[in-house]
Amino acid sequence: NESSGKLLSLHGGDPVIALRCTRGPSKGAIAWHFDNFYGCGSNTVQVALNDDTEYEGGRLCYFTLRNGVEVLQRQAGDFTKHSCDVLHAVTRLISGTRYSLFVVDRANGLGETGIIEADVELVKSILAIMEHEEAITSFTASPIVIPYSAITTGELIGSGNSKVVYSGSWAGRGGQHRDSVCITTTTQQRTHADFAPELDILRTISTHPNLVRFCGYTQHLSQCYLVGERAPFGNLRDHLLKIEESNSGPLKPTIALEIAIQACQAMQQLNRLGVQHRTLTSKNILVFTISNRSHVTCWSK
Structure with a gap:
């Protein structure tokens, strides 16, 4: 439906929505970690389905250079989004039961076993709050400051x-x-x-x-x-001109296709994140790896 579509659009990547149910007391906490460890490169979105007054512990924590450690207090309907390079953790759940909708990439270690059927009407009522975009609590890692x-x-x-x-x-x-x-x-x-x-x-x-x-x-x-x-081989346009001038022949069709696929994958990711490139040309595609002799390998961005 429209609400779940909005929820998925916040994520990007190849997302799946799961109902997470954690019952206390739990044996331990979820240690500080980054989601890009899983190689998903997308956002993680969580929606609280019950107030945190219904359980003790189980607090979602974030760390950014800008704000330091933040321990969230959440009510039913509150939702958070964080990019894959944000450091986060969950404290040990001492007692009670914690429910949330958890939107993650399929590569994020989410199994297909132990699935619980959620009350559809309850989930719909929680998602209704997403009508207002400003309700999102979003965390993005602070850029590195270089001297x-x-x-x-x-x-x-x-x-x-x-x-x-x-x-x-x-x-x-x-x-x-x-x-x-x-x-x-x-x-x-x-x-x-x-x-x-x-x-x-x-x-x-x-x-x-x-x-x-x-x-x-x-x-x-x-x-x-x-x-x-920095790309060692510069931009694609200049590199193709060098190949033409060297009389080493055109790129093999398989390599040309691979470069096109890599460019499409980059544009697809930008689209998922709501970013428009607008000036995609061969001068704006950078070549990081390519075999000048056989043209059998390439890596572009």
């Missing part, structure tokens, strides 16, 4: 109407080695507050294998810089 001194800007890669992209390096992991990265800034001065919505989107989408990984951001002299992974 400006840890990045080095290199050659200009390209520029557009509002942004400039440079090659560069980032002295990550305690400065023990330097990662090759792309550094993006704007042609006009913008602060962290101006970039905040874009930072949240980049953090959310960068867990997909066909979307460029967002490393973090830094700020210097009232200018914000975005740091992302």
